[in-house]
Amino acid sequence: GAGVSQSPSNKVTEKGKDVELRCDPISGHTALYWYRQRLGQGLEFLIYFQGNSAPDKSGLPSDRFSAERTGESVSTLTIQRTQQEDSAVYLCASSSLDRGPGANVLTFGAGSRLTVL
Amino acid sequence: SQQGEEDPQALSIQEGENATMNCSYKTSINNLQWYRQNSGRGLVHLILIRSNEREKHSGRLRVTLDTSKKSSSLLITASRAADTASYFCATDENSGYALNFGKGTSLLVTP
Numbered sequence: 601g602a603g604v605s606q607s608p609s610n611k612v613t614e615k616g617k618d619v620e621l622r623c624d625p626i627s628g629h630t631a632l633y634w635y636r637q638r639l640g641q642g643l644e645f646l647i648y649f650q651g652n653s654a655p656d657k658s659g660l661p662s663d664r665f666s667a668e669r670t671g672e673s674v675s676t677l678t679i680q681r682t683q684q685e686d687s688a689v690y691l692c693a694s695s696s697l698d699r700g701p702g703a704n705v706l707t708f709g710a711g712s713r714l715t716v717l
Numbered sequence: 718s719q720q721g722e723e724d725p726q727a728l729s730i731q732e733g734e735n736a737t738m739n740c741s742y743k744t745s746i747n748n749l750q751w752y753r754q755n756s757g758r759g760l761v762h763l764i765l766i767r768s769n770e771r772e773k774h775s776g777r778l779r780v781t782l783d784t785s786k787k788s789s790s791l792l793i794t795a796s797r798a799a800d801t802a803s804y805f806c807a808t809d810e811n812s813g814y815a816l817n818f819g820k821g822t823s824l825l826v827t828p
Contacts, residue, residue, distance in 0.1 A: 604759070633815065633816075635818070642805065642818050642819050642820035642821055643760075643805070643818035645815055645816075648815045656815055693759075704809060704816065705750065705762050705765060706752075706807075706816060707762070708760045709759050710758050710759045711758070711759055
């Protein structure tokens with residue numbers, strides 16, 4: 601697609617429910633990233649995919665968080681048993697990495713705003 | 718982990734004035750990037766400066782990088798109300814692809 605698409609744009613859920621957030625990266629972009637942004641804060645790195653594999657999961661906050669990517673395309677971030685502190689905007693970004701490891705420019709989606717009541 | 722730290726946290730200026738934001742980081746980098754985020758939206762890449770560059774220009778933007786001080790600055794000249802946004806610096810450690818973002822500078826440009 602022309603840009604990075606994320607859905608849903610807004611999600612309100614009750615504490616304890618599971619949620620799935622979807623990211624559709626730019627076609628041909630091999631790298632995909634998930635970040636979390638709490639209100640008024642910077643971006644917190646969650647996970648990075650190179651193709652369908654995730655060489656860096658170091659940012660996932662707990663085992664309630666998981667992510668997968670299939671077909672070197674769509675990625676899903678799943679949060680199980682949501683807690684109020686999970687409320688944030690979840691941002692997805694993709695990159696072609698065509699500039700090599702020295703110049704990785706990210707294209708971001710508009711984000712999925714999650715509110716846990 | 719957060720590497721870049723922007724300063725100031727918030728900046729308010731009038732249209733036509735220049736806005737300067739600073740970023741400090743901790744480890745060696747391949748490059749440093751600046752992104753902009755309008756309220757409620759995703760981030761947009763503005764400019765990238767490589768570790769062997771000292772200054773770069775793009776339109777009304779001027780970025781400097783001082784690797785000895787591990788710092789960078791973003792200058793927006795002749796600011797406009799449309800420049801109102803949050804600005805983030807992002808760095809990559811030499812061995813990795815993930816970008817580390819700071820907490821951002823919130824810029825308000827009033828007419």
